[in-house]
Amino acid sequence: MDSFQDRARAAAERMREVFPETPLLRNAHLSQLYGADIWLKREDLSPVRSYKLRGAFNAMSKRPEAELFVAASAGNHAQGVAFMCRIFKKKGVIFMPVTTPDQKIQKTRIFGGEMVEIVMTGDYFDDTLAAAQQYCAGKGGHFLSPFDDDDVIEGQASVAAEIESQLGRLPDHVVIPVGGGGLGSGMLGYFGNDVQYTFVEPSGGACLRAALKAGRPVPLTQVNTFADGAAVGQIGMRTFECLKDVGLANTLAISEDRLCTTMLEMLNVEGIVLEPAGALSVDALKDLGQSIRGKTVVCVTSGGNFDFERLPEVKERAQRYSGVKKYFILRLPQRPGALKDFLGFLGPDDDIARFEYLKKSARNFGSVLIGIETTAPENFAKLQAQLDAHGYALRDITEDETLAQFLI
Numbered sequence: 001m002d003s004f005q006d007r008a009r010a011a012a013e014r015m016r017e018v019f020p021e022t023p024l025l026r027n028a029h030l031s032q033l034y035g036a037d038i039w040l041k042r043e044d045l046s047p048v049r050s051y052k053l054r055g056a057f058n059a060m061s062k063r064p065e066a067e068l069f070v071a072a073s074a075g076n077h078a079q080g081v082a083f084m085c086r087i088f089k090k091k092g093v094i095f096m097p098v099t100t101p102d103q104k105i106q107k108t109r110i111f112g113g114e115m116v117e118i119v120m121t122g123d124y125f126d127d128t129l130a131a132a133q134q135y136c137a138g139k140g141g142h143f144l145s146p147f148d149d150d151d152v153i154e155g156q157a158s159v160a161a162e163i164e165s166q167l168g169r170l171p172d173h174v175v176i177p178v179g180g181g182g183l184g185s186g187m188l189g190y191f192g193n194d195v196q197y198t199f200v201e202p203s204g205g206a207c208l209r210a211a212l213k214a215g216r217p218v219p220l221t222q223v224n225t226f227a228d229g230a231a232v233g234q235i236g237m238r239t240f241e242c243l244k245d246v247g248l249a250n251t252l253a254i255s256e257d258r259l260c261t262t263m264l265e266m267l268n269v270e271g272i273v274l275e276p277a278g279a280l281s282v283d284a285l286k287d288l289g290q291s292i293r294g295k296t297v298v299c300v301t302s303g304g305n306f307d308f309e310r311l312p313e314v315k316e317r318a319q320r321y322s323g324v325k326k327y328f329i330l331r332l333p334q335r336p337g338a339l340k341d342f343l344g345f346l347g348p349d350d351d352i353a354r355f356e357y358l359k360k361s362a363r364n365f366g367s368v369l370i371g372i373e374t375t376a377p378e379n380f381a382k383l384q385a386q387l388d389a390h391g392y393a394l395r396d397i398t399e400d401e402t403l404a405q406f407l408i
Contacts, residue, residue: 027278039167042065069090072129073128075101102309179232275303330393
């Protein structure tokens with residue numbers, strides 16, 4: 001009987017009839033930065049800009065008799081299924097959360113053409129998933145899970161098969177983003193215990209870590225959908241069975257704001273466009289430090305479906321995380337020249353990005369919402385010292401989620 005590795009290699013070979021292998025590229029910038037031999041497996045350069053078409057191809061190719069495929073996806077799986085529905089000339093109905101970025105919805109329509117119908121429903125993926133499964137049961141179609149399917153897992157393992165072939169050997173360490181666990185399960189199944197692993201999740205969707213702590217898949221009470229390609233409320237049963245022994249020490253949960261700093265770095269320095277989930281593996285290098293020094297490390301950049309309308313938000317979150325942009329409530333005397341006095345306290349690298357009076361009545365002091373950008377976090381301490389010395393009250397609300405929600 002063929003081994004899992006043999007089946008993954010065979011799947012990779014069959015995929016060449018539809019799309020070329022994605023590049024495995026050494027990154028000189030990251031290699032120098034971390035003192036390691038860093039390679040990027042560029043799944044963001046697949047025809048649908050993510051690895052998801054692999055699992056869809058493998059699962060659909062094994063069911064030539066099926067006439068209807070139903071899927072639920074926040075975007076990347078949807079595009080992979082749509083692409084393969086057109087290739088295999090099969091009818092597809094794809095359910096997507098209403099919060100899915102427009103860019104992913106439009107691309108799904110383009111990839112699927114007349115073979116695919118899109119249904120928008122549910123604020124969160126799990127609501128969308130339930131609606132898709134109910135529809136599929138009623139229509140007698142084949143439900144194509146985004147991750148919790150043996151054939152999908154096997155298809156995603158083709159990423160590992162290509163890495164081994166392209167590198168000419170096994171890497172020392174692989175860094176893998178985790179949403180529902182399909183990619184991680186496939187790569188772990190292929191490489192086994194012959195490499196070291198780091199499985200990376202967004203903090204607002206760390207369903208693998210939650211499952212490892214509980215000893216079973218458990219639903220998250222809340223999911224942050226910013227990293228929508230990996231924002232899953234509960235890891236799959238099959239995928240957890242594959243990943244249950246990886247150990248918490250080999251997992252990371254990374255804040256969505258920190259992800260933004262890596263997205264900007266890769267865009268500005270390398271010209272690589274990554275979606276939040278696609279940046280997870282690169283961002284994780286910051287936490288690996290000495291453990292990867294001198295080693296060959298492969299980071300899977302899992303997706304590049306990024307809507308550039310979100311770029312201002314990414315920049316804002318990156319600046320706030322880096323400490324170079326803050327928001328304050330300033331108590332300003334209502335007298336002529338008060339604003340001019342305040343402006344005199346700003347340093348040469350300080351810039352006002354937001355200024356809004358919040359005064360509601362005729363008082364001696366008024367409140368001002370003020371946003372300040374600077375070049376180094378320590379500049380804020382200098383500003384605060386100046387204001388304290390002259391009796392100005394300044395309240396930092398940057399990390400106050402309640403106030404920020406209403407005011408910023």
